[in-house]
Amino acid sequence: MKAKSGINYGPPRTETEPLLLRETATMPGIGITIPVRAAKAKLSALLEFVARGRQITITSDGAPKAVLSPVGPERGRKPFPGMGDFLLSQPVHGGPSAEELVREDRDARGW
Numbered sequence: 001m002k003a004k005s006g007i008n009y010g011p012p013r014t015e016t017e018p019l020l021l022r023e024t025a026t027m028p029g030i031g032i033t034i035p036v037r038a039a040k041a042k043l044s045a046l047l048e049f050v051a052r053g054r055q056i057t058i059t060s061d062g063a064p065k066a067v068l069s070p071v072g073p074e075r076g077r078k079p080f081p082g083m084g085d086f087l088l089s090q091p092v093h094g095g096p097s098a099e100e101l102v103r104e105d106r107d108a109r110g111w
Contacts, residue, residue: 021034021038021042021045021046021049023035023042024056027057030057030064031056031057032054032056032057033056033058033059034046034057034058035058035059035060036058036060036065039058047068050068051070052070053070054070055068055070
């Protein structure tokens with residue numbers, strides 16, 4: 001079949017076969033890359049590629065700038081118990097109280 005818009009529409013592919021884009025390249029240590037201009041023009045195809053579990057790096061002037069990766073299972077947020085329990089669990093450092101520090105500072109200024 002004839003290629004349309006840079007996407008290889010060759011023989012029908014299976015669900016596990018990767019989507020091929022002419023603009024992509026493979027860089028050692030980085031993986032599959034695509035220039036930012038091509039990524040802007042082929043965003044829908046890239047999203048389909050990523051939805052199949054692949055990761056792609058977007059480059060600008062040959063340097064990696066961003067990574068598109070599939071969404072993993074959503075992790076719940078860590079519950080925030082509040083600062084009260086945390087502060088109570090800290091050791092007491094001792095020393096003068098706030099009232100004593102303020103009084104000492106005020107007396108030193110001659111008020």
